[in-house]
Amino acid sequence: MIEFDAVTKRYPDGTVAVDSVDLHVPSGKITVLVGPSGCGKTTSLRMINRMVEPTGGRILIDGTDTNTSDPATLRRGIGYVIQHAGLFPHRTVVDNVATVPILLGWRRKKARQRAMELLELVGLPPELSDRYPSQLSGGQQQRVGVARALGADPPIMLMDEPFSAVDPVVRESLQDEFLRLQQDLGKTIVFVTHDIDEAIKLGDQVAVFQAGGHLAQVATPPDLLADPADDFVAGFVGKDRGYRALSFTPADGLPLEKEPTVEVGADAEVARRTSVEGWVLVLDDARRPQGWLDVSRLTGEDEVTPTVLHRGGTVASATGSLRGALDAALSSPTGRGVIVDDIGALLGTVRPAQVLVQIENAAAEAEARH
Amino acid sequence: MDWLEVVVLFLQHLWLSVVPLLLGLAVAIPLGWLARRYRRLYAPMLGVTGLAYTIPSLALFVALPVILGTQILSPVNVVVALTIYTLALLVRTVADGLGAVPDDVRQAALAMGYRPLPRFLRVELPVAVPVIGAGLRVAAVSNVSLVTVSALLGVPQLGALFVDGLNRAYLAPLITGIVLCVVLALLLDGLILLGTRALTPWQRERGAT
């Protein structure tokens, strides 16, 4: 557990980067610090491992004031990941990852063994271990950065915009993996980002910072969306927060309709006969939806080929959120949203009106609980 | 012209060039570190060392015996003078090399829990090696050429062949001296280049995927 107790940082030039912040960071959870650029997120993060010294207040880790510990020792017990990974260019991947164990006095062989395990943990193939950082892609470097921070299995991880510099597709997969990893590891994580969507996706708790180093609100993501503390937070969280809040309402319990389907390669005549309102859902041989087929487009062909399929619609998981289900229903050319199970096989379809009913039920339930 | 004598002059020249190079580097590293660590020192320090480089070498060779109390013929004068020139070149090189270490690398080293000296020796200095190596090559070649000037005072090295050639209006020693100086300069340059490469396998592999 990390506690900020009226922490202030005034840089020598007079800039107040962090202004009397009180924050409770629970153990084993992800706390995200979010806010516009220059609002003191990095400074707050760096005060935890004493890369920056507070000018006022105290920071306690498990009840101990950090300024009573030796800074280098303190830092070896706290993982740290930064935006461009900051890998040591002169060391191979495996030696980068072995850095902290070696600083802690492990034997080189044991440190490397540990490093190889960590590379596997973050999903990097072992053959990359002898490369130098300049030979890796941005996403791979970022994974090495995470592995390096996990070097000595620290209970606390500090992450400063770790996924901001990679492209959106890679970022999303890094985020998903990060959440999976955290489920296993249960670290106490302080994560900095300027991206509110990332904050809401990753945070168990989100701390919104405002210019001047003020802490504007600390809340769980659903509470933040449902009940912003003031105009600043409301504006920062964004306009479509009502819709985004649906991310936190599970989709289970949606009434699904059975959908008539054909497989890729099916006879065109069969597809025509099976269709409802002119459309039929096409699956592969593992019952995974491939796309909707507008049967009126089956003029020349005598069988269903992937090229004639409509691919605009999204597919939602039954174990996902109502946001996904609603999007699937709204984006479907037939108005019938495709719902799949965990391995991507079709379960059935759902119409927008049914999702809306479910949303109302969920809201009523939430009201009743309050 | 006695070949054994030429070999001796060559070896003399070699050590008169190399010893100041190593001494200069040894002093330039801490000074370069200071110039980076305390930014206010950077400009004055480079100003002073830059100024040192503008002192004519002959003047320094003549003045040093007076200052140090050495014999005018003593090679110590040459070593001290060239150490000053090497230092003048390398302080800037070391400071700029350290300055070129990416800030996120420096911050990461701090965050991993390196203490200041190991951080300098095991992260910042190794990353600055390519820049320092390049500066060292310039200094080596410059030293080989500057050493010859001390021939005017009678300090034995390849420059003595120039004086000999001049006195006897004879081309052979002159040409031998020039060729051997060039050979020595290329030799040192090549050695430093190889040394730099050996220390920076990560530079060669860059983008080799």
Ligand SMILES: Nc1ncnc2c1ncn2[C@@H]1O[C@H](COP(=O)(O)OP(=O)(O)O)[C@@H](O)[C@H]1O
């Ligand atoms: N070393 C420093 N000296 C002076 N001002 C600084 C320093 N580091 C950051 N600042 C200032 O402190 C404020 C907060 O910076 P920072 O914590 O980096 O914000 P963020 O990470 O939220 O973008 C900014 O106004 C920044 O310019």
Ligand SMILES: [Mg+2]
């Ligand atoms: Mg920042």
